[in-house]
Amino acid sequence: xxxxxxxxxxxxxxxxxxxxxxxxxxxxxxxxxxxxxxxxxxxxxxxxxxxxxxxxxxxxxxxxxxxxxxxxxxxxxxxxxxxxxxxxxxxxxxxxxxxxxxxxxxxxxxxxxxxxxxxxxxxxxxxxxxxxxxxxxxxxxxxxxxxxxxxxxxxxxxxxxxxxxxxxxxxxxxxxxxxxxxxxxxxxxxxxxxxxxxxxxxxxxxxxxxxxxxxxxxxxxxxxxxxxxxxxxxxxxxxxxxxxxxxxxxxxxxxxxxxxxxxxxxxxxxxxxxxxxxxxxxxxxxxxxxxxxxxxxxxxxxxxxxxxxxxxxxxxxxxxxxxxxxxxxxxxxxxxxxxxxxxxxxxxxxxxxxx
Amino acid sequence: xxxxxxxxxxxxxxxxxxxxxxxxxxxxxxxxxxxxxxxxxxxxxxxxxxxxxxxxxxxxxxxxxxxxxxxxxxxxxxxxxxxxxxxxxxxxxxxxxxxxxxxxxxxxxxxxxxxxxxxxxxxxxxxxxxxxxxxxxxxxxxxxxxxxxxxxxxxxxxxxxxxxxxxxxxxxxxxxxxxxxxxxxxxxxxxxxxxxxxxxxxxxxxxxxxxxxxxxxxxxxxxxxxxxxxxxxxxxxxxxxxxxxxxxxxxxxxxxxxxxxxxxxxxxxxxxxxxxxxxxxxxxxxxxxxxxxxxxxxxxxxxxxxxxxxxxxxxxxxxxxxxxxxxxxxxxxxxxxxxxxxxxxxxxxxxxxxx
Numbered sequence: 001x002x003x004x005x006x007x008x009x010x011x012x013x014x015x016x017x018x019x020x021x022x023x024x025x026x027x028x029x030x031x032x033x034x035x036x037x038x039x040x041x042x043x044x045x046x047x048x049x050x051x052x053x054x055x056x057x058x059x060x061x062x063x064x065x066x067x068x069x070x071x072x073x074x075x076x077x078x079x080x081x082x083x084x085x086x087x088x089x090x091x092x093x094x095x096x097x098x099x100x101x102x103x104x105x106x107x108x109x110x111x112x113x114x115x116x117x118x119x120x121x122x123x124x125x126x127x128x129x130x131x132x133x134x135x136x137x138x139x140x141x142x143x144x145x146x147x148x149x150x151x152x153x154x155x156x157x158x159x160x161x162x163x164x165x166x167x168x169x170x171x172x173x174x175x176x177x178x179x180x181x182x183x184x185x186x187x188x189x190x191x192x193x194x195x196x197x198x199x200x201x202x203x204x205x206x207x208x209x210x211x212x213x214x215x216x217x218x219x220x221x222x223x224x225x226x227x228x229x230x231x232x233x234x235x236x237x238x239x240x241x242x243x244x245x246x247x248x249x250x251x252x253x254x255x256x257x258x259x260x261x262x263x264x265x266x267x268x269x270x271x272x273x274x275x276x277x278x279x280x281x282x283x284x285x286x287x288x289x290x291x292x293x294x295x296x297x298x299x300x301x302x303x304x305x306x307x308x309x310x311x312x313x314x315x316x317x318x319x320x321x322x323x324x325x326x327x328x329x330x331x332x333x334x335x336x337x338x339x340x341x342x343x344x345x346x347x348x349x350x351x352x353x354x355x
Numbered sequence: 356x357x358x359x360x361x362x363x364x365x366x367x368x369x370x371x372x373x374x375x376x377x378x379x380x381x382x383x384x385x386x387x388x389x390x391x392x393x394x395x396x397x398x399x400x401x402x403x404x405x406x407x408x409x410x411x412x413x414x415x416x417x418x419x420x421x422x423x424x425x426x427x428x429x430x431x432x433x434x435x436x437x438x439x440x441x442x443x444x445x446x447x448x449x450x451x452x453x454x455x456x457x458x459x460x461x462x463x464x465x466x467x468x469x470x471x472x473x474x475x476x477x478x479x480x481x482x483x484x485x486x487x488x489x490x491x492x493x494x495x496x497x498x499x500x501x502x503x504x505x506x507x508x509x510x511x512x513x514x515x516x517x518x519x520x521x522x523x524x525x526x527x528x529x530x531x532x533x534x535x536x537x538x539x540x541x542x543x544x545x546x547x548x549x550x551x552x553x554x555x556x557x558x559x560x561x562x563x564x565x566x567x568x569x570x571x572x573x574x575x576x577x578x579x580x581x582x583x584x585x586x587x588x589x590x591x592x593x594x595x596x597x598x599x600x601x602x603x604x605x606x607x608x609x610x611x612x613x614x615x616x617x618x619x620x621x622x623x624x625x626x627x628x629x630x631x632x633x634x635x636x637x638x639x640x641x642x643x644x645x646x647x648x649x650x651x652x653x654x655x656x657x658x659x660x661x662x663x664x665x666x667x668x669x670x671x672x673x674x675x676x677x678x679x680x681x682x683x684x685x686x687x688x689x690x691x692x693x694x695x696x697x698x699x700x701x702x703x704x705x706x707x708x709x710x
Contacts, residue, residue, distance in 0.1 A: 164649060164686065171653030214625040214647040214682070216664065253607045253626060270569040271608060292569040294519060298526025309571065327569070331519065 002240070003139045003201070008070040012202060012243040012264050012286050014321035020311060020350035021069035022343055023141070025247075026329030027062040028074045031336060034061045045090050049076045055126040056133050063138060065336075066343045070202070071134060072141040073195065075123055077206060080144065080187050081154045083114035094158070101157030103165065108176045113187045116194035123191075124198035131199035141245075142200030144192050146207035147184035147229065148222035154180065163212060170221060177221070185225045189232035196234050196242050204245040204267070205229060211250020211269075218254060227261040245288055249328060252277070259285045270327030274313040286321035287314065293326045296338045303338055307345040315353040324350070357595070358494045358556070363425040367557060367598040367619050367641050369676035375666060375705035376424035377698055378496070380602075381684030382417040383429045386691060389416045400445050404431045410481040411488050418493060420691075421698045425557070426489055427496040428550070430478055432561060435499065435542050436509045438469035449513070456512030458520065463531045468542045471549035478546075482553035496600075497555030499547050501562035502539035502580035509535065518567060525576060532576070540580045544587035551589050551597050559600040559622070560584060566605020566624075573609060582616040600643055604683060607632075614640045625682030629668040641676035642669065648681045651693045658693055662700040670708040679705070 003009070008021040029035055038058050042048035049055060059074040078096055082088040087099025102108060114120060130140055145153075153159070155166045170177045192203045210222035226246060234242060246258055247267025258266050259281040268277055268289035277287055295306045307324075314322040324346045330339070358364070363376040384390055393413050397403035404410060414429040433451055437443040442454025457463060469475060485495055500508075508514070510521045525532045547558045565577035585599060601613055602622025613621050614636040623632055623644035632642055650661045662679075669677040679701045685694070 162649070162686070164652065164688065167647070167649035168652040171650055171657045211626065214650075215628040217647070218626070250605070250626065253628070253631075271566065271573070271605065273570040273608070276608075290569075292522070292572070294517070294522035295526055295569075297519065297523040302526045331517070333519065 003134075003136050005069055005138050008323060009139050009201065009243065011321060011323050012245070013241070014283065014286050016320055016354070018351065018354055019347050020314075020322050020324050020353070022324040022346040023068045023070040023072065024062070024326050024330050024339070024342075025072075027066075027068060027072065028058045029330060030332040031330060031334040031339075032061055032065070033336070034058075034065075045076070046088075049074065049079075050122045052122060052126040052129045055122075056129040059126075059130045059140075060133055062339075063134070066340055067347075068138065068343060070139050070141055071130065072204070073123070073127055073130065073143060073200065075126065075143070077145040077149070077208070078153055079120060079123055080114060080150055080184070080191055083119035084111060084154075084187075086154060096153065097158045098154065101165075102151075102154045102180060103157075103169070105173075105176060108179050111180065111183050113183055113190060116191050120191060120194065124194050127195050127198035127200055139201040140199060141202045141204055142192060142195030143204045143206060144188045144195075144229075146205050146210060146222060146246075146248075147181045147188055147225035148213075149207050149209045150184050150188070151177070151180050152209045154184075163209065170217070181221065181225045182228075185228040186232075189229045192229065193232070193234050196237050200242070201240065202243045202245065203233065204247060205263075207246065207248040207251065210248045215253065218251075219257060222248070223254070223257060223261065230262045243286075247288070255280045265321075265323065267325065268327060272327075274310060275316055278314060283321075286323060288323040288325050290325070290327040291342070293328050293331050293334070296326075296330070296334045296342065298338075300338075300341055303341050304345045304349075307342055308349050311346065311350050311353060315350075319353045319355075358489075358491050360424055360493050363678060364494050364556065364598065366676060366678050367600070368596070369638065369641050371675055371709070373706065373709055374702050375669075375677050375679050375708070377679035377701040378423045378425040378427065379417070379681050379685050379694070379697075380427075382421075382423060382427065383413045384685060385687035386685060386689040386694075387416055387420070388691070389413075389420075400431070401443075404429065404434075405477045407477060407481040407484045410477075411484045414481075414485050414495075415488055417694075418489070421695055422702075423493065423698060425494050425496055426485065427559070428478070428482055428485065428498060428555065430481065430498070432500040432504070432563070433508055434475060434478055435469060435505055435539070435546055438474035439466060439509075439542075441509060451508065452513045453509065456520075457506075457509045457535060458512075458524070460528075460531060463534050466535065466538050468538055468545060471546050475546060475549065479549050479553040482550050482555055486554035494556040495554060496557045496559055497547060497550030498559045498561060499543045499584075501560050501565060501577060501601075501603075502536045502543055502584065503568075503577035504562050504564045505539050505543070506532070506535050507564045509539075518564065525572070536576065536580045540583040541587075544584045547584065548587070548589050551592050555597070556595065557598045557600065558588065559602060560618075562601065562603040562606065565603045570608065573606075574612060577603070578609070578612060578616065585617045598641075602643070610635045620676075620678065622680065623682060627682075629665060630671055633669060638676075641678060643678040643680050645680070645682040646697070648683050648686050648689070651681075651685070651689045651697065653693075655693075655696055658696050659700045659704075662697055663704050666701065666705050666708060670705075674708045674710075
């Protein structure tokens with residue numbers, strides 16, 4: 001069933017739309033007081049993410065508040081490694097940590113592809129519940145971390161500035177690193193397919209850490225495994241096409257290669273010139289992005305000007321196939337009223353680009 | 356007076372050399388036991404950096420150990436803001452902090468261009484002392500942070516993942532931000548000219564944080580002020596040309612614009628394909644880089660293979676104008692013996708590219 005507002009899905013297919021659709025990475029999050037209230041009731045972050053009712057509630061909050069053109073499943077990027085029994089916990093002020101990081105041959109041997117219908121059932125239940133609650137208003141996006149990005153957390157055991165442990169395994173034991181990535185690729189594909197079967201109408205793969213790889217290593221260790229996932233994804237469900245988006249933070253130098261993986265859209269961070277990006281990828285894929293999230297800390301005048309700069313930057317070379325977004329997740333300290341300015345400016349200003 | 360080994364300076368001028376010269380960002384540093392011993396005697400990091408004898412000692416350590424083709428002044432990137440009386444201190448485990456971050460109009464009004472012959476005298480004294488100690492073996496590189504990168508620390512008051520305070524000033528009070536950058540540009544130019552007069556034979560501007568700016572903002576807030584510095588630099592001293600290198604971490608999407616500033620060489624981080632970089636900049640500038648520093652955590656076979664990949668990547672389109680380096684500073688946990696493997700491989704393998 002098509003959503004009442006299917007602008008996002010049509011833009012992903014590079015079809016003509018009346019305006020440029022907009023959603024924001026991490027749009028359901030701590031910058032919203034209603035999110036913080038739900039989070040409080042849930043007791044903990046994982047209590048929130050693993051409860052389909054709460055997940056549904058927070059997923060819909062930014063849709064209700066701002067009139068965004070797509071919802072994205074509220075979940076964590078580390079659900080898969082958590083389901084691999086690596087002992088995920090969230091340490092206040094320090095972020096996610098794994099009690100059993102994958103740093104030895106034995107640890108790699110112990111890895112397995114989690115069955116999405118078992119330990120990840122709370123995710124697909126949330127997808128079903130959110131679709132019901134959305135009641136066809138806007139499409140729902142499912143998502144996963146990329147095989148490489150998940151491996152970064154699994155091997156390092158936590159976030160890092162340089163992922164030294166990951167790169168040491170990559171350069172000393174490429175055989176082990178390959179096995180981790182093969183398992184992750186299969187796990188991500190099964191996980192996204194389960195989300196699609198439960199009702200996700202598009203999927204996004206977040207390659208948050210691919211951009212810290214050297215040229216050559218990115219293609220070998222990140223992009224090749226993202227492509228393996230894409231190759232295994234269901235392309236349609238219930239007669240509707242399921243488009244896929246690949247977002248690589250810091251991937252601006254590899255756009256043509258990312259666009260060649262078979263995805264439907266490429267997400268851009270804010271460092272990329274969107275006019276140049278359009279020229280590089282041609283009509284191969286749609287583009288999503290790419291406002292600096294910190295523009296939302298600026299004055300109203302600056303927000304409107306910078307939104308128009310992105311829209312004009314894309315619009316200068318064609319008016320189909322652009323999904324407006326930030327170049328990274330929205331910051332937790334973002335003033336809520338500035339998000340409304342952004343959404344209104346995208347919707348209003350973009351109409352004149354879609355004649 | 357030309358150094359006995361002037362390969363580095365000739366490569367910067369894109370002249371023919373017998374082999375590819377190599378130096379490593381942060382080559383005098385914690386990964387060396389002899390550095391840690393000197394640091395111990397100095398009592399503190401600033402005690403080390405502000406004492407010309409100690410600075411001379413540690414600058415020469417990697418030259419003595421590895422036979423590198425250039426020395427770089429041992430100093431800190433925050434000498435200028437320190438001389439602006441912002442109250443620099445180094446908090447163990449947390450990095451540099453300023454007691455008086457520049458976050459208000461009053462704080463901006465209080466900024467001044469420090470006279471390099473007064474509060475920064477210890478730096479020029481170190482340059483003189485190092486030149487004497489080097490006794491013409493290899494050239495000495497002077498350096499500074501870029502106006503924008505210095506502003507990041509000055510305004511944020513410390514390192515940051517996202518420099519939210521900096522970007523908030525940029526998007527809310529561009530007038531104040533411009534004044535900070537104008538002062539920094541003048542301060543950096545005077546500082547580098549003082550290093551040149553004291554004996555620095557080349558200079559490098561480190562734009563460590565320019566890469567976190569949006570396209571458009573980078574050109575306006577970082578590159579324009581780097582160019583102001585370059586425009587004011589002495590181009591010759593004692594009859595010898597003084598070449599300049601601009602290194603922007605994460606700047607791979609802006610190479611042609613960086614190359615157009617008037618610098619002699621552009622430093623590349625490891626995410627950039629060096630063959631493509633050569634095509635983009637043509638014969639306009641030399642290129643410096645760009646091995647991932649974490650390759651040095653790999654096996655000997657991997658180190659030699661990855662060194663050759665960079666050399667061949669450049670060499671495929673011409674054999675002049677390449678200075679081998681890492682794509683970022685060497686990591687403090689780097690195994691010392693692996694650095695020798697890198698240096699030897701560069702010197703040996705590159706000879707066949709320089710027929």
